[in-house]
Amino acid sequence: MTSSQSKLPPRVLYWFRTDLRLHDSPALHAALELKPEFFYPIWTWDPQYVFAHKVGVNRCNFLLESIENLSFSLTACNPKAKLHVVRGPPQTVIPALCKAWNITHLVYEKDTAGYAAVRDAEIKAYVLKEGIEVIDILGHTLYDPQAIIELNGGKPTMSISSWSAAAKKLSSPSRPLPPPDKLPSPGDMPLAGFSREDHPVMTGVDLNEAYRVSATTCFDTMAGPDGNFSIPTMEELGFPPATTSIHGGETEALKRLEAYCADKARVVKFAKPKTSPAEFDPPATTQLSPYLKFGCLGSREFLWRVRDTIDQWDKDENGKKNNEITEHPENLEGQLCFREMYYAAEWSQGLRFGQIRGNAICRFIDWRLQNQYDADGLKTHPRPLGHTRDEERLSAWKEGRTGFPWIDAIMRQLRQEGWIHHLARHSVACFLTRGQCYISWERGAETFDELLIDWDPCANAGNWMWLSCSAFFSMYYRVYGVKSFPEKYDKTGKLVRKFCPELVNFPDKFIYTPHLAPVDVQERAGCIIGRDYPFPMLDEKAEKEQCMQRVKAAYALGLYGNDPATFDGSAVTKLEQEAESPNTVYREGQKRETNHNIQKRKQQRGEEGISAKRTKVNGIKKYLVQK
Numbered sequence: 001m002t003s004s005q006s007k008l009p010p011r012v013l014y015w016f017r018t019d020l021r022l023h024d025s026p027a028l029h030a031a032l033e034l035k036p037e038f039f040y041p042i043w044t045w046d047p048q049y050v051f052a053h054k055v056g057v058n059r060c061n062f063l064l065e066s067i068e069n070l071s072f073s074l075t076a077c078n079p080k081a082k083l084h085v086v087r088g089p090p091q092t093v094i095p096a097l098c099k100a101w102n103i104t105h106l107v108y109e110k111d112t113a114g115y116a117a118v119r120d121a122e123i124k125a126y127v128l129k130e131g132i133e134v135i136d137i138l139g140h141t142l143y144d145p146q147a148i149i150e151l152n153g154g155k156p157t158m159s160i161s162s163w164s165a166a167a168k169k170l171s172s173p174s175r176p177l178p179p180p181d182k183l184p185s186p187g188d189m190p191l192a193g194f195s196r197e198d199h200p201v202m203t204g205v206d207l208n209e210a211y212r213v214s215a216t217t218c219f220d221t222m223a224g225p226d227g228n229f230s231i232p233t234m235e236e237l238g239f240p241p242a243t244t245s246i247h248g249g250e251t252e253a254l255k256r257l258e259a260y261c262a263d264k265a266r267v268v269k270f271a272k273p274k275t276s277p278a279e280f281d282p283p284a285t286t287q288l289s290p291y292l293k294f295g296c297l298g299s300r301e302f303l304w305r306v307r308d309t310i311d312q313w314d315k316d317e318n319g320k321k322n323n324e325i326t327e328h329p330e331n332l333e334g335q336l337c338f339r340e341m342y343y344a345a346e347w348s349q350g351l352r353f354g355q356i357r358g359n360a361i362c363r364f365i366d367w368r369l370q371n372q373y374d375a376d377g378l379k380t381h382p383r384p385l386g387h388t389r390d391e392e393r394l395s396a397w398k399e400g401r402t403g404f405p406w407i408d409a410i411m412r413q414l415r416q417e418g419w420i421h422h423l424a425r426h427s428v429a430c431f432l433t434r435g436q437c438y439i440s441w442e443r444g445a446e447t448f449d450e451l452l453i454d455w456d457p458c459a460n461a462g463n464w465m466w467l468s469c470s471a472f473f474s475m476y477y478r479v480y481g482v483k484s485f486p487e488k489y490d491k492t493g494k495l496v497r498k499f500c501p502e503l504v505n506f507p508d509k510f511i512y513t514p515h516l517a518p519v520d521v522q523e524r525a526g527c528i529i530g531r532d533y534p535f536p537m538l539d540e541k542a543e544k545e546q547c548m549q550r551v552k553a554a555y556a557l558g559l560y561g562n563d564p565a566t567f568d569g570s571a572v573t574k575l576e577q578e579a580e581s582p583n584t585v586y587r588e589g590q591k592r593e594t595n596h597n598i599q600k601r602k603q604q605r606g607e608e609g610i611s612a613k614r615t616k617v618n619g620i621k622k623y624l625v626q627k
């Protein structure tokens, strides 16, 4: 701290980030403990987020609603307080604000994940050099991911049991801190000398172009059109209105938690695998993930509300141990633990957690449509889809027109609502990767990144690795059926009828397989398959078998994303040889196939497979798929 700053009473810049809430906020608590003379709550509206990240209208709207709600809550504590939004990159804005407003302390909730963690470290180093005290405190997760990894012997947590064993060595998460009921006022907030040139908006890339209905005016000024640090609007971002029914904000989060826990039996008996992915109004799980993601809901608040609800239930039952209480990890607390497990695993890999290349925990499988990488080996921006067979399959999957109603209904729900049930995520992720399409999980994760409100760099990449059997889970022979799986939960096809309205009049018998309905049934349903709704885009069973064979080969070879062979392309050749090897065992390890049999089987099915023609792209060999 410089000598002049050390003499000043604390002037605190509180940077809201992953904590759009006042309750359960260790960082906010620490900031107020400083007894600041002036308290500046700010949000930096980062152009990077708006242009270089496919953010989708529903997530953007949720974020705007959440910061608006936060601003109201700040004003409720002090009429002079509100959330001050500065429109520019945090890397330049935060240091400049510290200087312009004579800040003595910068306080924020620490983000351990993804690009934010890297960027924050840069900001912290810079601000510290200027003599400003930085207080960054964990609060987004229940445990410190770094501490978990250290307690796990420095190894990533690859299972819930390894995560639990490490977590047990730490003290249980504390009860949530209450929200403040009053706040100090901010001091003057001059922005004289701030210019757009010093806080540039990136140009040349706009990954959200397809969503925009008008030009983005949001960054025309640093402090909003009226210079009063206003919250940007969807119109200023050039976005059309959101389509989701899920609305952001701490108030809404706490209301939802309250409502969910009001039904004590539901909390006590919550068993994730039994919750139905076909339920949507209301969903069978809490649907609190968007609120946890943006920090509208504190994870300790959630945890302790669940624990207290279960305790209360126990008491209601006269203290008898109730055998209806679901056990870890299927219970609600267990769900939060899965979240923690992915945060810890991500911490161990850093940015490479979100991609295959360089990722030490991710098996190398020769998926189609893998990422392209920059000179640092990090994935580049998603590329536009062309017209190869796999790109067309990926587009059909994304848009919900695969011809498999269960898959299409989920993907349309995702597009409309920005949220889908966990087991629905399982279904579509398995289908895209090891189940049927053999397309890289990176492509699926990228789509979820665009469409999910709750997108999270740890949970998303982690779960995609799980579902594609690239990490965390290895039973690749367990594939979700596109008819048999949804039928376990709902034989009437509610979700399909809601999100694929063209199929609404099909009888239950054909709701998941309308292409098998006789023509007169299709006519009566007012929907002719191939005209009003697509035929299945692939042969589910044949593709499943082929995918399984190839994943099996990848397992046999045992390469991971950090193996040199994955960098020079030789991994692909090795895998191909392994797949064709007569020793490659099939399915549950019983049936062996010879090359001759494989060829014969391919011919019988008329499988196109992937062509032998290859090209060299970005230094690695890529398959060219012939249509």
Ligand SMILES: Cc1cc2nc3c(=O)[nH]c(=O)nc-3n(C[C@H](O)[C@H](O)[C@H](O)COP(=O)(O)OP(=O)(O)OC[C@H]3O[C@@H](n4cnc5c(N)ncnc54)[C@H](O)[C@@H]3O)c2cc1C
Pocket: 272, 285, 286, 287, 288, 289, 290, 292, 293, 335, 336, 338, 339, 340, 342, 420, 421, 422, 423, 425, 426, 429, 448, 452, 454, 455, 456, 457, 459, 460, 461, 463, 464, 467
């Ligand atoms: C392919 C795939 C991608 C996913 N991507 C994301 C993502 O980007 N962001 C995200 O928050 N979740 C993701 N999940 C995990 C999970 O599906 C969602 O967290 C959950 O469905 C959210 O609904 P809920 O709030 O009703 O969950 P509940 O069942 O009510 O669980 C409570 C909370 O626990 C956490 N949680 C539960 N299951 C998981 C899990 N498997 N992994 C991590 N956290 C979990 C969430 O924060 C959730 O809100 C993904 C799952 C899959 C299969």
